[in-house]
Amino acid sequence: MNRIEYMTKLASLLQDIPEVERRDAMKYYNDYFDEAGEENEEQVIREFGAPEEVAENIKADLKGKTENTTHGQQEEYQSAGQQYQMNHQENKKSSEYQYGTSDDQKKKNARIGKIVLIVALAIIIGPVLIPIIGGILAAGLAMVLTIIVGVFALVIAGAAIAIVGILLVISGSVILLPQTAAGLALIGSGLIIMVLGVVATVGFGKLCEVVLRGLAKGMKYLWGKISHRKVVA
Template identity: 35%
Template sequence: MMNRIEFMKKLEMLLQDISESERKEAIQYYNDYFDDAGVENEGMIIEQLNSPEKVAQTIKAGLNEEGENGEFSENGFTDSRFEDKKEVINESKSDQRNQSYTKQNETKKDDTLKIILIVLGCLLAIPVGLPILCTAGGLLIGFVSAVIGILIAVLATTVGLILGGIGLIGVGIVKMVAAPPAGLVIVGGGLIMLAIGILFLLLSIWIMTKAIPYIFKGITDLFRKIFNKKGEKAV
């Protein structure tokens, strides 16, 4: 089946034997009819018109006052077969526009209702969720503070033991000049303190590099699981 462009070109070619003004009016009439019908109805219009030859015959018959369908008046060429159909098409388009407008309004109302329900849900959740959130936040802050406090205590003990051990070793060495046995005891005590300080230093390094990252990773994973479960329930 030919399309609109092919149909109108063929029709214009078949109307070469009538006057230019009459040909333009006829071509304009059928172009307007296609425009009014819309692209989606193009195939239906071509089927109704039958063929360019049939339309050209109708136009020429109207000009010769031999046909009943086409005529030229003061308003130009008209084809009575399609005047009622034009009104039906226009009414159909108007109904489609009204339906589209109605759907848009309904969609806007649905979106507004969803927003209202979400806001109400948040307001209702505040009395329950806020205390839980505050409690969880307090526990988290307390836990982090405790970890930091332990780390500070271990670091302070480490520094004290190392400095104390070094000091005792120095005193013991001096003491060994006057009283070697007492000096040896003091040096031994200093070495023990220094060894314990080194152990605490290693413990501090382990806490900073291993324990604290592991603890915070566990807390992050816990909160992630909680929120993921809430998301799954909501879905």
């Protein structure tokens, strides 16, 4: 079999493939024969193998290319579909973030309604409620000041009693030599009064400390409640 017979047989075996592919295949093998030269035609034919084998290989290659192309297109379609789905999800999230879901919108509307109601009640009840609240606050402040002043007064009274006792002791010491009995009586009573004054001063001082701490804790508690309500609102 020479070159012409080989190429004629191969062309007849490739009649069932597309014309473009058949033309390219024939050109490839013709060019191969041209490069090898006439003296090497038999060697080239042996390297190629039978025309039937070459035709089967060409058809198998074309089939593989077609499947790869189809698979590639499917992958492109899948990739495009996935990209569309991702963009759709991102747009949905962006829309939810911008406008909020229905539940969030309902909660927001409920909060706005409460604020409007509170403002309306404040405008209506304010002229009556403000003087009452002011009176209650003034009475509470007056009571607190009274307690503080009373406790301090007790402390001062205890200190005054202790000072009186000290003065009696001094007076008794002065008259102790000329009037021993009277001096001893003054010193004894002065010591008793001084001890009572010191005890009263210390006790009332502790009471004052307890009262001040209690008032401070109460004010801190009330301020915390007011601040918490403001933050929640």
